[in-house]
């Protein structure tokens with residue numbers, strides 16, 4: 001069927017006529033013109049709240065058929081935690097991926113466990129679901145209120161990346177709605193160009209509607225260590241040593257602390273504030289400090305072995321060390 005060119009004024013009518021399970025909103029659009037960066041505000045023409053993958057495919061196919069004359073752009077929006085308007089579409093269509101997050105997650109146990117999730121799902125929900133099976137994704141971001149599609153369009157980096165790679169290296173398969181509105185499954189072996197284009201593709205090669213993500217057994221307990229350095233060379237030497245060591249931590253991440261009070265106060269609160277000796281160690285006098293955050297996963301019966309791990313690995317003479325144990 002050939003579509004006639006539409007004027008911009010007619011586009012809303014054409015969108016409203018599409019057979020969808022979800023709906024377009026042309027009025028409540030302001031939230032789609034903001035993001036975490038709070039620097040760019042591009043109002044879309046409409047927000048699509050899809051209830052199914054076919055809603056997204058139908059919409060994009062329609063826009064493709066309208067042709068470039070419509071000048072409609074499309075942006076998927078996960079949790080809107082971009083900094084520079086990446087999930088916004090000026091006078092275009094923003095696809096609210098969270099509407100899809102109600103689609104059921106499926107966790108598969110066995111030798112090579114994985115979870116099959118919607119692209120709009122938040123990582124925190126993926127964690128809660130997979131923990132029911134004693135499993136967890138291998139690679140994380142620090143902050144878990146981000147969407148699966150949102151971080152897979154970037155990279156998804158955290159303290160497990162040195163071992164497992166970023167989140168985009170732990171995906172078996174994707175379901176993607178392409179720029180022509182086709183729904184395509186892709187993986188390393190099938191439609192590999194699309195797979196590698198979409199992973200880390202900043203939303204420019206298609207919309208991720210489902211992802212199959214590799215899992216591993218979740219630890220029962222975690223020994224969590226923060227090490228604070230004033231000397232950059234020692235900080236880097238320790239970090240490189242820990243990352244390349246054979247028997248090392250399960251999570252290693254380095255930070256530069258330039259915040260004069262906030263983060264250090266947060267650290268200080270981890271100690272007994274009544275203890276002046278400990279509290280004094282966190283005076284930064286406005287200097288830049290460096291922090292290693294480390295975690296060792298273990299089972300409760302391994303606690304003695306785990307207790308020795310830091311003594312072997314960290315140059316303690318030039319660092320302040322804070323340790324905690326947590327149930328996972």
Ligand SMILES: Cc1cc2nc3c(=O)[nH]c(=O)nc-3n(C[C@H](O)[C@H](O)[C@H](O)COP(=O)(O)OP(=O)(O)OC[C@H]3O[C@@H](n4cnc5c(N)ncnc54)[C@H](O)[C@@H]3O)c2cc1C
Pocket residue numbers: 035036075076077078079080081082083086087088097119120140141142143146147148149150151153154155156157158202203204206207208209
């Ligand atoms: C407080 C905070 C903490 C963060 N911590 C980390 C961290 O520890 N590690 C890390 O790696 N990053 C981190 N980030 C960066 C974050 O991973 C990216 O900003 C990510 O894109 C945000 O996910 P989102 O769901 O909010 O995506 P959005 O901001 O909604 O979208 C980001 C981009 O992805 C596209 N997109 C969204 N969903 C899809 C989809 N389903 N299919 C295709 N494209 C899509 C959008 O169009 C846009 O281009 C952090 C950001 C913030 C604000």
